[in-house]
Amino acid sequence: MNEDIRIHSWPCSYYLDTSKQWIPGKLSLTPLSIKFTADKTGELLVDFHLSGISEIKKESSHLIFSSLTILEKGTKHWFSSLHPNRNVVFNILEHFWREQLVSSQEAGAGAALESSKGKELTGMLEGSQKRLEDTAKVLHSQGEQFDNIMKGLHKIEGDMDVAD
Known part of the structure; x- marks a missing residue:
């Protein structure tokens, strides 16, 4: 599976411990990793x-701000100001993290997994996006047809007024 495929991104802030400040940016989830990119510099911080x-x-950071923490190799990463909200992002990240744990445990036990739930969900998302694009094209075409019908009706109505 391509590591560059992005499952989803959320605008948020990341606490950069070295400079003791919150950096606005985007938290991105790929099938195998989590990344954070700063808005201003475009630098990949995590x-x-x-x-x-x-x-x-x-x-909660400073007992007020709702945050999400990720403990990775002994380092705690803080993310706050998550959109749409912390619970949504938490549920999605936790789902893919747990799926990764399950699939790596099964692979370690020698079980050959053809597709995991995460891969299946990614495929469903790609399929849904394709269907949505196709639907938008059809709706656009139908809208143009409707506009042409309305123009024809207005012309007929104008002709009827002239005939009266």
């Missing part, structure tokens, strides 16, 4: 594999 995560938790 990039780690789902398999390296030991814990994902909902916490």
Whole structure:
């Protein structure tokens, strides 16, 4: 599976411990990793594999701001101001993280997994996007047909007024 495929991205802020500040940017989920890219510089500040995560938790920073923490190889990463909200992002990240854990445990036990739930969900998302694009094209075409019908009706109505 291509590592560059992005499952979803969320605008948020990341606490950069070295400069002790919150950096606005985008948190991105790929089939195998989590990445954070800063808005201003476009710099990739966080990039780690789902398999390296030991814990994902909902916490509060400074007892006020709802945050999401990800513990990866002993380092705690803080994400806040998550859109649409913390619970949505938490549920999605936790789902893909747990799926990665399950699939790596089964692979370690010698079980050959043809497709996991995460891969299946990614395929469903791609299929849904394709159907949505096709539907939009058909609706656009039907809208143009409707506009042409309305023009014809207005012309007939004008001709009827002249005939009266």
